[in-house]
Amino acid sequence: MTLGDLFSETSSNLFGNKVRSGLTMLGIVIGISSVIVLVGVGQGATQKVTSNISSLGSNLITISPGSSRNAGPVSGGAGSATTLTVDDAKALKSQMTFAATIAVELTRRYQITYKGNNTNAQVVGTEAAYSTIRNVGVASGAFITDQQSQNYAKVAVIGSNIRDELFGVDTDPIGLVIKINKIQFKVIGVTATKGGSGINTSDNSIYVPINTAQRFLAGKASISSIDIQAKDKNSLSQAQQEATNILLVRHNIFDSSSADFRVQNQADLVSSLTSVTSTLTLLLGAIAGISLLVGGIGIMNMMLTTVTERTKEIGLRKAIGAKSRDISWQFLMEATLMTFIGGIIGVLLGWALAAIFTKTGLITAVVTWGSVILAFGVAALVGIVFGYYPARRAARLKPIEALKYE
Amino acid sequence: MKPIIVCAGITKTFINGEVKTTVLTDVSFKIFPGEFVAITGPSGSGKSTLMHILGVLDSPTSGQYELEDRDVSKLTDNQLAEIRSRRIGFVFQAFNLLPRVSVERNVELPLMYADMPKEERKAKAIQALRGAGIDDELHYQKRSNQLSGGQIQRVAIARALVNDPAILLADEPTGNLDQKTGQIVLDTFRKLNDSGRTIILITHDQYVAEHASRIIKLRDGQIIEDSVNKSHRFMDKEEPTRL
Numbered sequence: 001m002t003l004g005d006l007f008s009e010t011s012s013n014l015f016g017n018k019v020r021s022g023l024t025m026l027g028i029v030i031g032i033s034s035v036i037v038l039v040g041v042g043q044g045a046t047q048k049v050t051s052n053i054s055s056l057g058s059n060l061i062t063i064s065p066g067s068s069r070n071a072g073p074v075s076g077g078a079g080s081a082t083t084l085t086v087d088d089a090k091a092l093k094s095q096m097t098f099a100a101t102i103a104v105e106l107t108r109r110y111q112i113t114y115k116g117n118n119t120n121a122q123v124v125g126t127e128a129a130y131s132t133i134r135n136v137g138v139a140s141g142a143f144i145t146d147q148q149s150q151n152y153a154k155v156a157v158i159g160s161n162i163r164d165e166l167f168g169v170d171t172d173p174i175g176l177v178i179k180i181n182k183i184q185f186k187v188i189g190v191t192a193t194k195g196g197s198g199i200n201t202s203d204n205s206i207y208v209p210i211n212t213a214q215r216f217l218a219g220k221a222s223i224s225s226i227d228i229q230a231k232d233k234n235s236l237s238q239a240q241q242e243a244t245n246i247l248l249v250r251h252n253i254f255d256s257s258s259a260d261f262r263v264q265n266q267a268d269l270v271s272s273l274t275s276v277t278s279t280l281t282l283l284l285g286a287i288a289g290i291s292l293l294v295g296g297i298g299i300m301n302m303m304l305t306t307v308t309e310r311t312k313e314i315g316l317r318k319a320i321g322a323k324s325r326d327i328s329w330q331f332l333m334e335a336t337l338m339t340f341i342g343g344i345i346g347v348l349l350g351w352a353l354a355a356i357f358t359k360t361g362l363i364t365a366v367v368t369w370g371s372v373i374l375a376f377g378v379a380a381l382v383g384i385v386f387g388y389y390p391a392r393r394a395a396r397l398k399p400i401e402a403l404k405y406e
Numbered sequence: 407m408k409p410i411i412v413c414a415g416i417t418k419t420f421i422n423g424e425v426k427t428t429v430l431t432d433v434s435f436k437i438f439p440g441e442f443v444a445i446t447g448p449s450g451s452g453k454s455t456l457m458h459i460l461g462v463l464d465s466p467t468s469g470q471y472e473l474e475d476r477d478v479s480k481l482t483d484n485q486l487a488e489i490r491s492r493r494i495g496f497v498f499q500a501f502n503l504l505p506r507v508s509v510e511r512n513v514e515l516p517l518m519y520a521d522m523p524k525e526e527r528k529a530k531a532i533q534a535l536r537g538a539g540i541d542d543e544l545h546y547q548k549r550s551n552q553l554s555g556g557q558i559q560r561v562a563i564a565r566a567l568v569n570d571p572a573i574l575l576a577d578e579p580t581g582n583l584d585q586k587t588g589q590i591v592l593d594t595f596r597k598l599n600d601s602g603r604t605i606i607l608i609t610h611d612q613y614v615a616e617h618a619s620r621i622i623k624l625r626d627g628q629i630i631e632d633s634v635n636k637s638h639r640f641m642d643k644e645e646p647t648r649l
Binding site: 001002004005009012016312313316317318319320321322323324325326399400403 | 461464484488492496504518565
């Protein structure tokens, strides 16, 4: 019996019983398409998290103050110390070799008003380099310059959401004057909308020169963080080490475990969040995998019924010369062909559903070749594994008993 | 001339739990090429079991069965399948053809299992269908459940002959047919035997048995009579009626 004969025997049987074959295939279709969609949703989430984090700036290292250490056993919360200064940043700027750019940040929340409108927003006192490091684009006007900082200029770049709240959606606020904590600032720019969620995105922030922020708003010399952009991805950990060493020396601390600052790099954050989303992907994949398994059992069930139903046919085939091998191949082929067709439909359906989900904007589902191949491979395996037992049973029937079967 | 079939002391016992039933006891005979043998007897006489053994669908409990000089008991399952596919043609009483499958394809099945290439199969199948008296090509692509009972049996004969077997084994081939269509089928056998085909016909019907040239009578698993049937020579030898 050639492969071509096997194929035509098999397909004539499958298409001879369309309703049953179709329903059995449906199990596989649902199983495969749900694997593809759910794994796609998981991978979409991973991609979204990664891109959200990298939109905050790439190759980023953030140094923040550690907990304050007063005399006595009571320790303040992390970031409560006032140990980080603009001079620290200056030292880093002059000494670091693995850093591309460095910017300081002094962040506080203030009440912002413009005529009758008011809102509460995060005000970031910083330098020109901030826009590069944090990936903050400017939609109209310009970002603050270091010159403005030296001049203690009362100028502000506002986030797009702040613009919408204070001035209304389509107005141009450049040149208008807002009040931050009752002090007048001239708006010189509006940031490009980044989207995304979270209250601390650039859309909801206001940027002012660092010196201005220290003199007129915060009234103190300490800063809330130093942002360092490493030269490239590979020098991230070296830059982190370098910054730590420089600051330890400056702060006269010899034991790095008692440092009064914290150095974090973005890659760590990405990897910890990615591990969360990949667990999610695994979970979703496992749920979908169960439905694929159920589909496989459906196939086995149908094949067993078929073997019983077609016992006489098997007997007749054996009487006219079919070998056990011919019979087992035929039934195995039927199961495999069914999972194969179901698999193809499932992949197409899963792909379409993922595309629809993504288009509606509800969830981002990313279909990768990996998940398609995985789903298809599992389905093929399911077909062979669950088709094997019924095929074996059919092949083992004695011709005479099969013929006499009523 | 060498016999095609040699049965020596064949006994068949079925064991069903505690109950032992002996269906055939010490059955011995020879069949020569070109013979038309009817094996007959009342129901329960063991004739069907004997046919299953002759068709290597079943094996005897004891005794020896040689088919074309080969001791069948020593063959493997695959070799037996090979024999069924190439040396024996079966016509059963019912369920001869696969439903939902075309007539032509049904006839091709034994050739498929004998690994014959597709192109040759079709030509052979058509030849066999003509030989069995189905000339009208309109029937060839019909599915077998669209045919009448007489047509089905003749397609079955075509399928049994398509591999040019040494023996044609028929088990009550007219059992499900009315007298007229039964006669057509019997005439087909008669004609095949006239052209040299060895035929073994199992029947309980004396009238059917009389179409054969030799009648083996069984009762309670034993041969009670093995005689030449001379009268068959005087039977109508016209061409079988075409469908």
